[in-house]
Amino acid sequence: MSTHVPPVEVPADPQELAQAVGSVMYAGDAATQGLDMKIEEMAPGYARLTMRVRADMLNGHKTCHGGFIFALADSAFAFSCNSRNVSTVASGCTIDYLAPGFEGDMLTAVAQERSLAGRTGVYDVTVTNQDGRNVALFRGRSYRIKGQIVGVPADA
Template identity: 35%
Template sequence: MKENLTPKTYDQIPEYMLSLDAFSQWLGIEIIEVRKGYCKVKMTVRKEMLNSMKKAHGGITYSLADTAFGFATNTYGNKAVSIETSINHVEALEEGDVIVAESDVKSQKNKLGFYIVEVKKEDQLVALFKGVTYKTSAKW
């Protein structure tokens, strides 16, 4: 979707957001699946994403999870922003690892939403992210 086009349906919102998000593009994030309150994305860990111990920097896993979270929260049609997030890093990642983040709504009220994001390498959980979002009155 081009930058000057606005999304017409909920499932177009994450693609539109990605088109405006230079950081997520640099990460190489690809959208796999979108439903209301849900988004699944993936990326590959590259050499420039490694820390001094030759493992993926924790910010890389966090950023992938945060992107999935942000895309999922915005599928309701209103612009939503995170107000609290946290992550638990379970397993270290290395260059070449392909990781998938799956964000799913657990509770969406009028303004507040609660989401869990699982980050996996194949079937192995590598990080668990929790996010709280605030839905604004602004429409996409």
């Protein structure tokens, strides 16, 4: 009896591929799931994620700890830069905090590809609250490595 698992079919349509990549990545992303982040939209070079600020995310000022805001922006960046089904990692990033997040706020991170050339990319992420107020601006630099997210055997 063979234990070989055939590769999953890779969607030809770029939009369908981005959505498939998002689903596969999310299923294996314990950090994103553990912070109750949700993928609201995926497209080639684009991702929109949301996260509600919980009581256990507050710092000593009773505002959302910057690390959680960073995690949301970083996850949106990760989904965006992997959306074309080429395994991609961060090579660096920066964040500017513009306004506090508070318990109960619904934060939205929108990641957009600004440049993709060869193995490197640049992505901007804007984090806003439910009122549309800018909470943070994040810029990520990506590096493409070997492999893909969709279309590899389960035992690879």
